[in-house]
Amino acid sequence: MSGGPYAAATTKSDKPILELVNVTKTYGSREVVRGLSLDVYPGEVFGFLGPNGAGKTTTIRMLVGLIALSAGEIKINGFSIRHQKKQALKFVGSIVENPEMYKYMSGYKNLLHFARMIPGITKHRIQEMVELVGLEDRIHDKVKTYSLGMRQRLGVAQALLHKPSLLVLDEPTNGLDPAGIRELRDYLKVLAHVEGTAIIVSSHLLSEMELMCDRAAIIQNGALVEIQSLAEVKEADEVLDVFFEVDKPKYGAEQVMGMSSEFVREVHPNGFSVKALKESIPLITDRLVGTGVKVYAISKRGKSLEDKFLEITRRGARDASAVARS
Numbered sequence: 001m002s003g004g005p006y007a008a009a010t011t012k013s014d015k016p017i018l019e020l021v022n023v024t025k026t027y028g029s030r031e032v033v034r035g036l037s038l039d040v041y042p043g044e045v046f047g048f049l050g051p052n053g054a055g056k057t058t059t060i061r062m063l064v065g066l067i068a069l070s071a072g073e074i075k076i077n078g079f080s081i082r083h084q085k086k087q088a089l090k091f092v093g094s095i096v097e098n099p100e101m102y103k104y105m106s107g108y109k110n111l112l113h114f115a116r117m118i119p120g121i122t123k124h125r126i127q128e129m130v131e132l133v134g135l136e137d138r139i140h141d142k143v144k145t146y147s148l149g150m151r152q153r154l155g156v157a158q159a160l161l162h163k164p165s166l167l168v169l170d171e172p173t174n175g176l177d178p179a180g181i182r183e184l185r186d187y188l189k190v191l192a193h194v195e196g197t198a199i200i201v202s203s204h205l206l207s208e209m210e211l212m213c214d215r216a217a218i219i220q221n222g223a224l225v226e227i228q229s230l231a232e233v234k235e236a237d238e239v240l241d242v243f244f245e246v247d248k249p250k251y252g253a254e255q256v257m258g259m260s261s262e263f264v265r266e267v268h269p270n271g272f273s274v275k276a277l278k279e280s281i282p283l284i285t286d287r288l289v290g291t292g293v294k295v296y297a298i299s300k301r302g303k304s305l306e307d308k309f310l311e312i313t314r315r316g317a318r319d320a321s322a323v324a325r326s
């Protein structure tokens, strides 16, 4: 994984594996997905992030061919889901509804049974997938003895048997414990960043998307609000906006300016604010203490990603209601 975990997503030289152009879904007079356009590239984990009812599942069901589009176009590897559905779906593996598993059969027999329905799947391929999802030790045990996380992993192994270029998972961490979520996250990243598979996951939890995805589309009321590169946000967050509450603000600020004039932003009657890399904060603190400045408090300012998400979705809701009124 040279170039860090986000290298695959930042070098988007390939053509998109998935293209959504103006995708719309209407139920009666109600548009539940409204003109959604976005591209997903090989080797990235892409999130659909939005509150309950935003339209994530509906979008996913359209892109795996379970329901028809009302308008717009979806292309998978260049094939239209409307006009070349069979060819398009050859490139897709998915767990949208709960994967159908025979509980009284072993995980291996389930995979074997499924593989018989797809031409050209070898036992070697089955073994490869079992290893990829880390089920070697338990694959010959009955599925009814598996934890939810293990069933989820077996589902992923099944979805990957035919080597799809695009893996689609609707709310994959639902019902998993923290260890299961972590495992799932780790092997999805390997799958995307090492094997080059494009992966779409949906969730209403930002914290989860932040850890799992390279990019996420924020969806509100069926419409795209923003596509956020989560790698960029994390890097940007490493530069912190910090307020030092001190007894001698002007003197303290001068000491810090001696370290780097770019650090100090504003001086206030009770302290001063700095903008600096996280690693510089202890150095600044040492300097202040070393020059006899009393530090009463150090507080981080600026918005967390959670705040940004809430702000974006609230703004999205306001914009949507403004459109509805006009």
Ligand SMILES: Nc1ncnc2c1ncn2[C@@H]1O[C@H](COP(=O)(O)OP(=O)(O)OP(=O)(O)O)[C@@H](O)[C@H]1O
Residues within 6 Å of the ligand: 027, 032, 050, 051, 052, 053, 054, 055, 056, 057, 058, 059, 204
């Ligand atoms: N078959 C249907 N008929 C009418 N309305 C529907 C139908 N399916 C979904 N909807 C509506 O479309 C909207 C979007 O639903 P969807 O399930 O796609 O949201 P979601 O973002 O996946 O939410 P959640 O996180 O709760 O699963 C909801 O208001 C839902 O009630």
